[in-house]
Amino acid sequence: MTDHQPQHAQHRDGAQQGHTAQQGHTAQQGGLAQQGVPATAGRHRGPGAVPGTVLVTGASGFLGRAVVRELLDQGHQVRTLQRSPSLVAGATDVLGSVTDADVVARAVDGVDAVVHLAAKVSLAGDPADFERVNVGGTRTLLDAVEAAGVSRMVHVSSPSVAHHGDSIVGDDAGPADPVLARGDYARTKAAAELLALGRDGASLHVVAVRPHLVWGPGDTQLVARVVERARAGRLPILGHGAALIDSTYVDNAASAIVAALAAVDGVHGQAYVVTNGEPRPVAELLAGICRAAGVEPPRWSVPAGVARAAGSVVEAGWSVRPGEDEPPMTRFLAEQLSTAHWFDQRRTRRDLRWRPAVSVDEGLRRLAASYR
Numbered sequence: 601m602t603d604h605q606p607q608h609a610q611h612r613d614g615a616q617q618g619h620t621a622q623q624g625h626t627a628q629q630g631g632l633a634q635q636g637v638p639a640t641a642g643r644h645r646g647p648g649a650v651p652g653t654v655l656v657t658g659a660s661g662f663l664g665r666a667v668v669r670e671l672l673d674q675g676h677q678v679r680t681l682q683r684s685p686s687l688v689a690g691a692t693d694v695l696g697s698v699t700d701a702d703v704v705a706r707a708v709d710g711v712d713a714v715v716h717l718a719a720k721v722s723l724a725g726d727p728a729d730f731e732r733v734n735v736g737g738t739r740t741l742l743d744a745v746e747a748a749g750v751s752r753m754v755h756v757s758s759p760s761v762a763h764h765g766d767s768i769v770g771d772d773a774g775p776a777d778p779v780l781a782r783g784d785y786a787r788t789k790a791a792a793e794l795l796a797l798g799r800d801g802a803s804l805h806v807v808a809v810r811p812h813l814v815w816g817p818g819d820t821q822l823v824a825r826v827v828e829r830a831r832a833g834r835l836p837i838l839g840h841g842a843a844l845i846d847s848t849y850v851d852n853a854a855s856a857i858v859a860a861l862a863a864v865d866g867v868h869g870q871a872y873v874v875t876n877g878e879p880r881p882v883a884e885l886l887a888g889i890c891r892a893a894g895v896e897p898p899r900w901s902v903p904a905g906v907a908r909a910a911g912s913v914v915e916a917g918w919s920v921r922p923g924e925d926e927p928p929m930t931r932f933l934a935e936q937l938s939t940a941h942w943f944d945q946r947r948t949r950r951d952l953r954w955r956p957a958v959s960v961d962e963g964l965r966r967l968a969a970s971y972r
Contacts, residue, residue, distance in 0.1 A: 658718030805868035816850035817970035841883030
């Protein structure tokens with residue numbers, strides 16, 4: 601339940617290697633334009649310049665699409681790289697895998713900056729897949745970025761990279777730790793963040809942004825899962841339900857990522873957690889989502905220790921027979937639902953010169969309107 605939430609073993613990096621498509625553009629010219637890359641793409645502009653053409657990886661995902669729309673609204677040209685079309689009018693899509701060096705090199709050619717969201721995001725799955733996409737894909741992208749002379753990059757990470765199972769109470773962004781991170785997703789995202797920040801230097805400025813628990817209308821991950829399980833009577837409250845949890849409305853997460861891109865020359869080499877800054881008891885947040893969708897909030901509870909133990913058992917079973925579905929409970933998910941995790945946002949807001957525009961209550965109103 602951290603960052604852009606786990607989904608049913610989806611890969612937002614893409615798998616249709618070499619195939620490209622365009623939206624809002626017509627490829628009438630030769631060369632790169634016929635491959636989904638506009639011939640008029642902006643070039644590297646030097647330190648201090650505002651990025652013109654921005655590549656967004658993983659733009660077919662919930663948060664990725666929001667980032668593309670935010671960039672377009674601010675007047676940027678946007679190119680995307682992912683498996684399926686971004687479905688955002690005005691963006692130029694390059695379809696392919698972030699693990700394919702040829703596709704990635706074509707995608708980064710001529711861009712001014714990169715926002716990297718592509719990842720394998722799931723509660724379960726083959727550890728090799730997490731490693732290949734989250735670590736290998738990030739390495740492939742970084743190699744291509746450096747070869748193309750791109751000078752700015754926002755690496756979208758996750759607060760789970762620094763979560764070791766204990767409560768987080770008003771902490772800032774702790775160091776990413778692949779050894780102590782919980783689960784294959786968090787472990788490989790931690791390794792990827794260290795890899796990205798390790799490339800930060802004079803010619804390439806990299807900043808890591810960790811959006812926490814992103815939700816909003818159209819969310820097929822957190823919101824859809826909560827609503828589906830509540831409707832089926834399978835959504836318990838773990839423990840007392842009073843653990844305070846931060847979350848991030850999707851528009852706020854997108855605007856923070858774009859703000860980080862604008863501020864990268866002054867904040868590069870650092871990691872920032874992004875939230876609404878409005879911690880709510882987990883039971884209250886889940887109830888708000890349920891009411892917005894018109895379903896009954898959870899009324900029954902399970903002791904947190906029992907849920908963690910059960911999650912460990914279920915997780916072990918899924919490792920033996922992994923499938924397209926995800927386990928109903930894992931130890932990581934039980935920890936996330938029963939321990940506090942909220943963050944100090946003062947450094948994030950100061951350094952990125954950003955504040956969330958949509959409150960949790962307003963977000964719930966928008967969510968309810970979308971269900972109506």
